[in-house]
Amino acid sequence: MTIPAERLAPHYRAFKGMLDERGILFSFSGYLSEGILYSLGDTLRQKMTLDDTDVTTIKKVFSVFIEQAQNIIRYSAEKVLGNFGKAVELSSGMVTIGTENGRFFIVCANTILEEDVPRLRQRLETLQKMDKDEIKAYYKEQLREAPDEKSRGATIGLIEIARRASEPIQFDFERIEDDKFFFCLKVSI
């Protein structure tokens, strides 16, 4: 879709307005790298500090953001890999942070392979049903155990996310291709 030059400002103002109306502080869609994760995370902390958000809330939001972004980097089914002097791995996904009803929310989304859906769904459902104390106990149990090789630490990352959430985590899957699903996870703090 080509936008005529004289319609550019209204077009992109409407686009930004749509995000603003939803209370979004910032949203990133595209190829994520550890460098972007660092910069977005740093800006997020600065913005919350300037807004006089309390230290514990900043920590929780930052932690959920980092775990979610690192999950996208590790598990997105849409990746480009290459090597030009150094190994580069870029993973496609989306991270959105905003406020609604007096709470922060963080949504991450990425494409995942169908074969990975049942295991992820089961992990998230388990966490969704747990109360705070159960999540905390589960976290400690997983911390003590030897790492689950295939998941590269996914379990503990999801528990950390659920632990920082102020209400049960929400998630959804939508089929987008024969063997791929769109996955999103929403956390409120």
Next chain:
Amino acid sequence: MENLMIAATERSPEVEFDFAAGRLSLKGESYPEDASAVFGPIFAALEQFVAEAEGREIQFDFNLIYFNSSSAKALMNMFQLLERAAQGGVRVVINWFYAAADETMQEFGEDFSEDLEHVTFNLVATEG
């Protein structure tokens, strides 16, 4: 054994292991892309040190602002190693520093300390 001194990066902590003095310190933030690449060498050096430290006193200061879940796992491995060393006759004192207003880091300290019977674990609140 040679000291281990590693400068902090944007996403990994400063390491100061003065083995001769028995003073060890981890400081800063930890959310690297690959936690095992960061903590592997740290853990290996610590393991070698405690193996020869029977009867000695070790003070280990943790002054961490934030760490991600894979770093938490690496920290737990270090605490388990220190607990075994303490059980085997090394006197281990851990000081866990956290900003007084930071409930998250306080809770992590409390959680880690629960598993340590032979290690002296001090939770130290700091200003700011």
